[in-house]
Amino acid sequence: MKRTPLYDVHRALGARMISFAGFEMPVMYSSIIEEHMAVRERAGIFDVSHMGEIFVSGQDAAKFLQWITSNEVEKMKVGRARYNAFPTEKGTVVDDLLVYKLDENRYMLVVNAANTEKDFNWLIEKSEGFSVKLENLSSEIFQIALQGPEAEKILSVITDFDLSSIKYYRFRELEILGTEVIVSRTGYTGEDGFEIYGPAEEASKFWNALMEAGEDFGLKPAGLGARDTLRLEAGMNLYGNDMDETTTLLEADLEWIVKWEKDFIGKEALLKQKEEGLKRKLVGFEMVDKGVPRHGYRVFVDGKPYGIVASGSYCPYVKKNIGNVYLPIEKTEEGSEFEIEIRGKLHRAKVVPRPFYRRKK
Amino acid sequence: MLPEELYYTESHEWVRVEGEKATVGITDFAQSELQDIVYVELPEVGKKVKKGEVLCSIDSVKSSAEVYAPVSGEIIQVNEALNDQPELVNKDPYGEGWLVVIKLENPEELSQLLSASRYKELIEG
Numbered sequence: 103m104k105r106t107p108l109y110d111v112h113r114a115l116g117a118r119m120i121s122f123a124g125f126e127m128p129v130m131y132s133s134i135i136e137e138h139m140a141v142r143e144r145a146g147i148f149d150v151s152h153m154g155e156i157f158v159s160g161q162d163a164a165k166f167l168q169w170i171t172s173n174e175v176e177k178m179k180v181g182r183a184r185y186n187a188f189p190t191e192k193g194t195v196v197d198d199l200l201v202y203k204l205d206e207n208r209y210m211l212v213v214n215a216a217n218t219e220k221d222f223n224w225l226i227e228k229s230e231g232f233s234v235k236l237e238n239l240s241s242e243i244f245q246i247a248l249q250g251p252e253a254e255k256i257l258s259v260i261t262d263f264d265l266s267s268i269k270y271y272r273f274r275e276l277e278i279l280g281t282e283v284i285v286s287r288t289g290y291t292g293e294d295g296f297e298i299y300g301p302a303e304e305a306s307k308f309w310n311a312l313m314e315a316g317e318d319f320g321l322k323p324a325g326l327g328a329r330d331t332l333r334l335e336a337g338m339n340l341y342g343n344d345m346d347e348t349t350t351l352l353e354a355d356l357e358w359i360v361k362w363e364k365d366f367i368g369k370e371a372l373l374k375q376k377e378e379g380l381k382r383k384l385v386g387f388e389m390v391d392k393g394v395p396r397h398g399y400r401v402f403v404d405g406k407p408y409g410i411v412a413s414g415s416y417c418p419y420v421k422k423n424i425g426n427v428y429l430p431i432e433k434t435e436e437g438s439e440f441e442i443e444i445r446g447k448l449h450r451a452k453v454v455p456r457p458f459y460r461r462k463k
Numbered sequence: 464m465l466p467e468e469l470y471y472t473e474s475h476e477w478v479r480v481e482g483e484k485a486t487v488g489i490t491d492f493a494q495s496e497l498q499d500i501v502y503v504e505l506p507e508v509g510k511k512v513k514k515g516e517v518l519c520s521i522d523s524v525k526s527s528a529e530v531y532a533p534v535s536g537e538i539i540q541v542n543e544a545l546n547d548q549p550e551l552v553n554k555d556p557y558g559e560g561w562l563v564v565i566k567l568e569n570p571e572e573l574s575q576l577l578s579a580s581r582y583k584e585l586i587e588g
Contacts, residue, residue: 134524135499327525394502394522416501416524423502445504445520445527 106151107244107305115323123216125152128325137328138418141291142459145250146324147312150290150297151305154218155243156225159208160234167201167209170228170367172351173359178203183271183288185359188224189368193350193375197221198341200288202273210284210299212245214341228367244305248312249295249332251461252319257285257296259315265296279307290329292336292459334424335417337386337457343397344384344412344426350375353428355384355456384412385434386456389423391449395442396425402441402448403433411442420458429453464491466557470573471582476518476533477557478576480567485534487518488561492586494553497523503549505541506563512538514572519562521552530562534572540564 104125112119117128128149130137140146158167167175173186180203188196197217202210213221222238229236248257254265261278265285268274273286283300298308313321330340339345345354351368352360352375360372389395395414400407414425429440436455441448465471470478475493479486494500502522512518512532520529541563545551552560567573577585 129525130498133499331524392502393504394527396527416522418499418524 104152106149107302108149108151108309111306111309112149117323117325120326122326123152123214125215127152128323130325130327131323134325134327134331135418137322137324138331140320140322141250141293141324141328141332142419143251144320144322145248145252145256145295145316146291146322146328147309147316148247148249148324148329149244149305149309150247150329151244151302152215153245154213154215154221154238154240155245155299156211156213156218156222157208157237157239158211158225158234159237160232161207162232162234163207163209166229166232166234168364168366169232170225171199171201172356172361172366172368172372173201174361174364175201175203175209176364180205181272181274183273183286187351187356187359188221189351189366189372190347191368191371193352193368193371194347195341195345195349195351195354195356196224196347198339198345198356202284202286204275216342242302243299244302244308246298246305246308246312247289247291247295248298249289249291249293249324250321251294252316252321253293253295256312256316256319256321260311270294279304279311281307283308290338291332292338292457293332293461331415331417334413334415334426335419335457335459337459339384339426340413349384349428352376352380353383380431382428382430383434384426384428385453386458387425387427387440387451388454388458389442389449389451390439391451392423393442393444393449394423395444395451400443401427401429402443403430405441408440414442417458422458424454424458426456427451465579465583467579469557469579470533470576471579472531472533472576473585474531476530478533478573480573483567483570484539485536485565485567486561487530487533487563487565488556489521489530489552490582490586491556493528494556494560497521497526497528498553499524500549500552503545503552503562505543505545506538508538508541510538512536512565521549532565533576534565534567534569536565536568538563539566
C-alpha cells in the first residue's frame, strides 16, 4: 500500500484511514458532514497527493495532446488549466484529467490516482511518431487542495502574491515558503479554492503552514469522504463510478469537453453516436422515497432491472439523498421516475438537473 | 462510559430491561464507527423478531449498517423522533438515540448477552 508524504500528519490528526486507489488515504478526520459544511461555508484542506502528475514536453507536445484528448489543447495559453479526457477509439473514457499549460512545449497532466499507470502506458503507446518526452512524476509531487470561500484569505497569509489575480482555471508558478510551487485556482468541490503542487518532501511544511494560517478562518482538514459528497453535490463526475471504458463521453454527459472542430482519438465513434442518437445518458437524481442510494445498488426502470446506481449519497449541504445514474434516453427528462433497490425493496427516485448545488456570485 | 445496567451484544447493540420490556439501541462504539448517521430505517410496530434477525438498518453518509435483534419478541414501540433527527443516535446513543422497544418473548435469552465489562473487553481487546 502506498502512502502520501502527509501520511504521518493524518495519523497525528487522528484521521480514519482507508485504502483508495492503492493508497492509504484519510477518509475523515472528525465527521464528513462537518468537513463538507466547512468547505461550503469557510474552508477545508485536502491531501490529494495520490493524484497522478504526468509531464509531456517536446516539440510535438501540443500536437500530441490535441490528438489524444477530446478538448482543445493547442489554443490554450500558458498559465491556463483545462478539464479534459482521454477517449478510447470507441469514444469511451480512459480517464478524465486537468491539462496545465506550463510552457509552449511543456504540459502537466493531472490524472486519477487509480489510473496513473494505465494513463502513462496509454500515452507511451499513443506517442509513437510524435516527438515528445513523457515523465510520470506522481510520487515526487504533493498536491494539497485548499477549498472554500475563505481559501484566498488563508493562502494570502503565507504569500504576498496578489492571489485575486489568479482567475478561475488559471495558475501561477510561485515561490512560497522558499519553495517553487504551482498555485492553481481549481478544485473538485464546487467552491472557490486552490490546488497547490510542489515537491513531495515539502508537503508537510505547506500543510502545517496552511493549517496555522487557517485557524482564524475556521479551516478544517477534510478527507476523501467529504471530497466525494462535495463533488457529487457540485455535479462533477467521478471516474470509475460515473464513467469508465464502457461509457462514452457523450453518455457520461461530457459533450462539453468534446471539441468537434478538431481530430482526436475516438472522434469518429463519438460523431457516429451523436448522429444516431444516444440510447442512454448519465443524469442526476434525488430520492422520492426515503433511503440512501449508493454506488452499485440495482436500478429498475418500468419495473425491469436497468443497470446500477453510478454515484449516490446523502449530501449534507442540500440535505438530500442524491446521485447519478445511467437511464434510457427516453427516461432522462426532469421529473421522470424510476426505482432503486435498497436492501431488497424498491424505492422511488426521480431525475433532477445537475448540479445539485451551485455556489453564489 | 459504558452504562453498567445494560446488556450488550457482540454486534454492538445494547438492551435495557424494564419488566418485560427491552429497549434496544446501538452502542457508543458503534455510533462512532458509523459517524454522521443520516437515516434510520425503523421496523413496523407489531412486527415479531427473532434474536439475531435484522431489526433495522442505519445509514451514515459513507456506509450502511444493519442492527440485529438482541432478543426475540414483538416490537411494541419505535423511536419516531429518529425519522426527523437520525443524528440523535450519534449524539445520545444510550438515551434519546434508542431504536425500538421489544416485548420479551423469552427472558432467558438475556443470559446469552454480554455484561458491560465483557463488552468493554470486546471493543478494547
